[in-house]
Amino acid sequence: MDQKGVAVMSTEPILSARNLVKRYGRVTAIDHCDFELMPGEILAVIGDNGAGKSSLIKAVSGAVIPDEGEVFLEGKRVRFNSPIEAREHGIETVYQTLAMSPALSIADNMFMGREIRMEGILGSVFRRLDKKKMEEIARQKLNDLGLMTIQNINQAVETLSGGQRQGVAVARAAAFGSKVIILDEPTAALGVKESRKVLELILDVRSRGIPIILISHNMPHVFELADRIHVHRLGKRLCVIDPKDYTMSDAVAFMTGAKEPEAVAA
Amino acid sequence: MDQKGVAVMSTEPILSARNLVKRYGRVTAIDHCDFELMPGEILAVIGDNGAGKSSLIKAVSGAVIPDEGEVFLEGKRVRFNSPIEAREHGIETVYQTLAMSPALSIADNMFMGREIRMEGILGSVFRRLDKKKMEEIARQKLNDLGLMTIQNINQAVETLSGGQRQGVAVARAAAFGSKVIILDEPTAALGVKESRKVLELILDVRSRGIPIILISHNMPHVFELADRIHVHRLGKRLCVIDPKDYTMSDAVAFMTGAKEPEAVAA
Amino acid sequence: MANQDNYESAVNASDKQAEFDYERKGIVHRIQHTLHMTPSLVPLVVLLGAIIVFAVILGGRFFSGPTLTLILQQVQIVGILAAAQSLVILTAGIDLSVGAIAVFSSVIMGQFTFRYGIPPAIAVALGLAVGTGIGAMSGWLVSKVKLPPFIVTLGMWQIVLAANYLYSRNETIRSQDIREQAPFLGFMGQRFEVGSAVVTFGVVTMVLIVVILAYCLRSTSWGRHVYAVGDDAEAAELAGVNRHGTLMSVYMLTGFICAIAGWVMIGRLGSVSPSASTGVVGNIQSITAVVIGGISLFGGRGSIWGVFFGALIVGTFELGLRMAGANAQWTLLLIGVLIIGAVAVDQWIRKVSL
Amino acid sequence: MANQDNYESAVNASDKQAEFDYERKGIVHRIQHTLHMTPSLVPLVVLLGAIIVFAVILGGRFFSGPTLTLILQQVQIVGILAAAQSLVILTAGIDLSVGAIAVFSSVIMGQFTFRYGIPPAIAVALGLAVGTGIGAMSGWLVSKVKLPPFIVTLGMWQIVLAANYLYSRNETIRSQDIREQAPFLGFMGQRFEVGSAVVTFGVVTMVLIVVILAYCLRSTSWGRHVYAVGDDAEAAELAGVNRHGTLMSVYMLTGFICAIAGWVMIGRLGSVSPSASTGVVGNIQSITAVVIGGISLFGGRGSIWGVFFGALIVGTFELGLRMAGANAQWTLLLIGVLIIGAVAVDQWIRKVSL
Amino acid sequence: EAHDDVSACLITKTDTNPFFVKMREGATAAAEELGIGLNSYAGQVDGDNETQVAAVETCIANGASGILITASDTAGIAPTIQRARDAGLLVIALDTPLDPADAADATFATDNYEAGRLIGAWAREQMGDEAENAVIATLNISLAQPTVGVLRNQGFMEGFGVDLGDPNRWGDEPDDRVVCDEVSAGNQEGGRTGMENCLAVNPNINLVYTINEPAAAGAYEALLAIGRENDVMIVSVDGGCPGVQNVADGVIGATSQQYPLDMARLGIEAIYEYATEGTVPEPSEGLDFFNTGVNLVTDDPVDGVPSISVEEGLERCWG
Numbered sequence A, B: 001m002d003q004k005g006v007a008v009m010s011t012e013p014i015l016s017a018r019n020l021v022k023r024y025g026r027v028t029a030i031d032h033c034d035f036e037l038m039p040g041e042i043l044a045v046i047g048d049n050g051a052g053k054s055s056l057i058k059a060v061s062g063a064v065i066p067d068e069g070e071v072f073l074e075g076k077r078v079r080f081n082s083p084i085e086a087r088e089h090g091i092e093t094v095y096q097t098l099a100m101s102p103a104l105s106i107a108d109n110m111f112m113g114r115e116i117r118m119e120g121i122l123g124s125v126f127r128r129l130d131k132k133k134m135e136e137i138a139r140q141k142l143n144d145l146g147l148m149t150i151q152n153i154n155q156a157v158e159t160l161s162g163g164q165r166q167g168v169a170v171a172r173a174a175a176f177g178s179k180v181i182i183l184d185e186p187t188a189a190l191g192v193k194e195s196r197k198v199l200e201l202i203l204d205v206r207s208r209g210i211p212i213i214l215i216s217h218n219m220p221h222v223f224e225l226a227d228r229i230h231v232h233r234l235g236k237r238l239c240v241i242d243p244k245d246y247t248m249s250d251a252v253a254f255m256t257g258a259k260e261p262e263a264v265a266a
Numbered sequence C, D: 001m002a003n004q005d006n007y008e009s010a011v012n013a014s015d016k017q018a019e020f021d022y023e024r025k026g027i028v029h030r031i032q033h034t035l036h037m038t039p040s041l042v043p044l045v046v047l048l049g050a051i052i053v054f055a056v057i058l059g060g061r062f063f064s065g066p067t068l069t070l071i072l073q074q075v076q077i078v079g080i081l082a083a084a085q086s087l088v089i090l091t092a093g094i095d096l097s098v099g100a101i102a103v104f105s106s107v108i109m110g111q112f113t114f115r116y117g118i119p120p121a122i123a124v125a126l127g128l129a130v131g132t133g134i135g136a137m138s139g140w141l142v143s144k145v146k147l148p149p150f151i152v153t154l155g156m157w158q159i160v161l162a163a164n165y166l167y168s169r170n171e172t173i174r175s176q177d178i179r180e181q182a183p184f185l186g187f188m189g190q191r192f193e194v195g196s197a198v199v200t201f202g203v204v205t206m207v208l209i210v211v212i213l214a215y216c217l218r219s220t221s222w223g224r225h226v227y228a229v230g231d232d233a234e235a236a237e238l239a240g241v242n243r244h245g246t247l248m249s250v251y252m253l254t255g256f257i258c259a260i261a262g263w264v265m266i267g268r269l270g271s272v273s274p275s276a277s278t279g280v281v282g283n284i285q286s287i288t289a290v291v292i293g294g295i296s297l298f299g300g301r302g303s304i305w306g307v308f309f310g311a312l313i314v315g316t317f318e319l320g321l322r323m324a325g326a327n328a329q330w331t332l333l334l335i336g337v338l339i340i341g342a343v344a345v346d347q348w349i350r351k352v353s354l
Numbered sequence E: 001e002a003h004d005d006v007s008a009c010l011i012t013k014t015d016t017n018p019f020f021v022k023m024r025e026g027a028t029a030a031a032e033e034l035g036i037g038l039n040s041y042a043g044q045v046d047g048d049n050e051t052q053v054a055a056v057e058t059c060i061a062n063g064a065s066g067i068l069i070t071a072s073d074t075a076g077i078a079p080t081i082q083r084a085r086d087a088g089l090l091v092i093a094l095d096t097p098l099d100p101a102d103a104a105d106a107t108f109a110t111d112n113y114e115a116g117r118l119i120g121a122w123a124r125e126q127m128g129d130e131a132e133n134a135v136i137a138t139l140n141i142s143l144a145q146p147t148v149g150v151l152r153n154q155g156f157m158e159g160f161g162v163d164l165g166d167p168n169r170w171g172d173e174p175d176d177r178v179v180c181d182e183v184s185a186g187n188q189e190g191g192r193t194g195m196e197n198c199l200a201v202n203p204n205i206n207l208v209y210t211i212n213e214p215a216a217a218g219a220y221e222a223l224l225a226i227g228r229e230n231d232v233m234i235v236s237v238d239g240g241c242p243g244v245q246n247v248a249d250g251v252i253g254a255t256s257q258q259y260p261l262d263m264a265r266l267g268i269e270a271i272y273e274y275a276t277e278g279t280v281p282e283p284s285e286g287l288d289f290f291n292t293g294v295n296l297v298t299d300d301p302v303d304g305v306p307s308i309s310v311e312e313g314l315e316r317c318w319g
């Protein structure tokens, strides 16, 4: 896996789902939905608010257990009972709610669940954390994203601005994802500069051969990055389109229901 | 006040602030910042993540009490000790954190603090709420915003999708603001259609003569709507520009520090 | 950037509401849905289950008017305190002083009548006022000084309890004296019969308090504000709720209801005694009822009906176990098991009902 | 749309970090800043204040090695229980069974030695194991069955307390017997002198537990996970924390530490008694110390050092007031006032230090 | 003549029970009379050993001359008492002997077993032949079964002629006549609930033993509520003024009266003498403690059970 730039359409999807259903009381969040992610590609998922995009990626990443349907990773059926299991399989997710511990510091949040221990006896016997190292890496990752306004790396996450918080979450996923990276609206709260950096980061990750699922409402960004676009509507996959064959207007018309796609594309 | 469309630059600002300072421990969120909102205008506030935009509008809307500096409403010095006081003066705010009660329903949240009581003795003596009416109005306001995917108006807000939640908050502010409406990134989580509706709503509100403060990272939106643009950088007002005199690139260059504004404009 | 078309104009969609099919499968789902919509019914189901089990084991001895109403009488004080406690817990607080306020108020009512010769009705009113006042103090400390409710009411508990002993000089007012000289003090203990059931005014008062509070919490702005403050106080304040006013009203009302519990206590015990165990164990009993009833200790979630059933569940277990012949120590142990079991069943019903 | 220029390319800014001037005005601000950074120092300030006040009032009688170390001895059990309690409260739980576990473990240690003739060291180990086991049960119910910790540990409290009475047959093992036949049981009570100060192994154990826990909570992944789970359990799980494992370890460790408290209790009281009041009042005392020490009952915030000082604050008040001759009711009342006062001062220091 | 350097400590089980309140009043009066200092302490709940230990330590630290203590845990407190005696304090057990009794320098106590035996014997004589068919409920103090509660209960059982089982426990009597054991916390509330529970278990109860008079008053309310106040006999222990008044009113059949004021007064005087002259008090003849006496109070005396009248009881009650 070392293809650069363009997506490679192998026949076998790396992550896929069949016939997923998830109901919350009277609300049907996912309604018999299929889903496919090919190796090395950037797959954008677009759709109205409440269409069920977040629910879908939660179902494939173990954060929610679907009522019906199956999930496959590299062709093998998987049943994730918790996000930890998905992570152990190399699936890293930035949830829309960010999944941060508000009272803990930036570095603590970034390394949550995979803290770095000191070297030598302090680390192996006394299991002492190497706070300095974690802080340095955290600072570095944030600088990579252009988040230079964070004045104090030991600030609690709850005291960060909305965009800073999102930046921390994205940096975390980018740093640790190994097989699939899922980003649910990663640039929603970000400024122009920071958004740009995230887009660069996404391209960079793909160039390392790791496929990415990108949920976004920003059409220019989606059309700029995506290899394929999954259009979600009313809990279902409406169609998958190739951004080179359609315009942004078409995509928006599909997702809002103004226009019907002729056939399932791509 | 019945001017339509274009902003009217009267000499007296409706809401202004002088020399505001707010420190959090070592972090300086607002650093001797000035601010002015003219009657009937749409003032956009732009700036990097963590520049202090949210802190600034919190300080002028009573959600945070500044360490130094003064706030004036219609020329008179005001000291808001809580957002309620600001609201009583007609200032309505959508905070970036949305300020919702997660366990309560959409209607409950929308009418929080100004519930509608039943008519007749049930309302005046037994103070019974008119739930049906509130639900109807809530549904109406959401439809106005194009948020048609909300299946159950009695859903708890915590079960809404990110965009749906933001829509509820925006609908609330638009419905009740009387003197100034402040919107902190109102379209961050919204879809294309819903964002469009919010922009229309903003124009509609201005046409009713009510001035609006709009914080946004979406430059096309800002340049489309704003009468003036307040550029914020490192806790300070860097400059105020007229969108007709500058390009988006200029604005972005100012706010990221790539370029210095020649003189304080507009 | 590639496609710079004016895509945003493509949104003039058919503006119709999203619709999915709501169909579910038959009666079981219907019941589950009902339970899910009104979670306070879940403790009721547990309660009915407990009553049925004991009725099967113990037969008519248990499942009779007098015995079932005896449960009501035994829980009336805890039930009223739990109603008061619910209010505070809904605001994400906790009130450790409920029992102490009840005892102190009853002492005030008694001593004012007998020590100073104040007419009983006025003494009762003064007792209610003192309870409200104590609540106001706690409320002020919680809301204005922003101290944790646990600490404030822990301190108040000790202060009120100590004041109670110091003021009363540990003297009991005997029931004979109350019956002869100030029957109004014992009013809440008066009983009337409905068929074979025996009901006291205290029990009626408990039910009334629950009904009124349930109405206020559900159907008035004040109730919505109580939930909002408990859910997320900061968000509520930003949204325009008067946090201070709401908290003050809640703590004062709690103090007032506790004082009513004090009056009910005089009726139930006949006498006025500063050393009633409610002062010490009333807190934990009332909190237990609240939590069994499904109100979250983190505030903002739950209903007062659940609390009422929660109090009855504990009362039913206690009486049922004693009647089944468990001795006091075994009863303690079994109640522990049953409390956990009751809440586990509750949780289970809620889960399948999703 | 008007200006469709490629504005996003304008971001190649000078990528330097934001810098403001951090200068503040002199020593007061320096102190405030320190207090703000390490909030656990605030209870220490309150504690020192209390000691100074009592030293002024009572003179050398109070401000002497023996008396000050007496405070340590008097708080050792509550201090250890509070350390255990802190862990659970940091995960947004609460443990009402800490006192009961301590008493039951001490009874196990004693009865195993005397009833079955098991060597004392092994009996102590078994007692510690039982404590850990009880914690494991609570942890499992909280983590797997997802019951509210309040209910689980309330039930456990009653179960353990009843088991304790039933198993011990309410028999006390007398100190003469322990001294003669199983001095190891009383090991924690052995005292040695450092200057005029008297220290027991129990006190040393308490300090050690606090030091070790403080280290683990601050400087190991486990500690970070405890905070994360308490802060927002769902977010922590999404971020990859093993919620179940963390909760289990916390409740088991809590049970283990409570059992150590039971062993310390044998040392302090000399005898083994199933009716030790720690079983009943230990919970509220430990929770009080935790809250005074600045740990939030909502979890995720606070430090164990604060709890240690919190326990000492209460101990100092109690001893000081007793020595000053306040009678029990007045002591109760004043402690109530002082608890509120201590936390108010704490709050005030934190606020001005912002 | 004041003795500023002499001070005494009074440590009671709780200070909410009227019995201990009276004890404190007696001690305070005696201390004032003699011009010595007095600090009084109490546990938080019945059976609270830890607070009593802390109180003893405080007395040592304060340099008191002597301690009067009604121990919550008679065996458990012993090592702490030893420390006090080692520090040169005179320790007198009030009301409750320590275990072993010589752990204290002296004991001024009621014979609680005797107090129980008196009411038991009285009840049996009152019932006559019907005693064979008695249906007995006992309302005890607390689940922890503290010694005083056990002594009173088991004394009652012996007096009534019930086989004791283990004399160190209540509730294990093999006799069918005892149908219910409840705990009452020694107050009206516990008394009423306990009685209601016992009546639910067996509605034919006709004899009720109560740990003290407040519990008896609560039990009476429960009986009153179902109209059985006249056919059930209640016996109790303590002899406080409201309790004796309740005997006069027919609420309680008979009660055993103790003399806490005397205990406290004698205790304070003993400490005073120890501090000023170094003498240690002697126990009563034939007992290992100084018996402050107990009397059955009733207006229905029976043969073979010595008693005093209600009138005399009211004169000697603690008020």
Ligand SMILES: Nc1ncnc2c1ncn2[C@@H]1O[C@H](COP(=O)(O)OP(=O)(O)OP(=O)(O)O)[C@@H](O)[C@H]1O
Residues within 6 Å of the ligand: A024, A025, A027, A028, A029, A047, A048, A049, A050, A051, A052, A053, A054, A055, A056, A096, B149, B150, B151, B155, B158, B159, B160, B161, B162, B163, B164, B189, B191
């Ligand atoms: N826990 C829940 N309980 C009830 N309904 C829920 C829950 N979570 C989601 N929903 C509902 O499911 C639907 C889909 O939500 P989801 O968050 O997946 O939308 P989305 O496509 O991510 O929207 P957005 O773009 O606004 O983030 C919405 O109608 C929402 O209200």
Ligand SMILES: Nc1ncnc2c1ncn2[C@@H]1O[C@H](COP(=O)(O)OP(=O)(O)OP(=O)(O)O)[C@@H](O)[C@H]1O
Residues within 6 Å of the ligand: A149, A150, A151, A155, A158, A159, A160, A161, A162, A163, A164, A189, A191, B024, B025, B027, B028, B029, B047, B048, B049, B050, B051, B052, B053, B054, B055, B056, B096
């Ligand atoms: N309560 C707080 N405690 C400490 N620091 C804070 C607090 N609130 C805000 N800050 C800091 O103040 C600075 C300004 O934050 P603010 O939220 O105003 O930024 P913003 O301009 O709104 O950013 P964004 O566009 O990301 O929303 C940030 O560096 C943030 O970390």
Ligand SMILES: [Mg+2]
Residues within 6 Å of the ligand: A053, A054, A055, A096, A184, B161, B162, B163
């Ligand atoms: Mg979403």
Ligand SMILES: [Mg+2]
Residues within 6 Å of the ligand: A161, A162, A163, B053, B054, B055, B096, B184
């Ligand atoms: Mg912001």
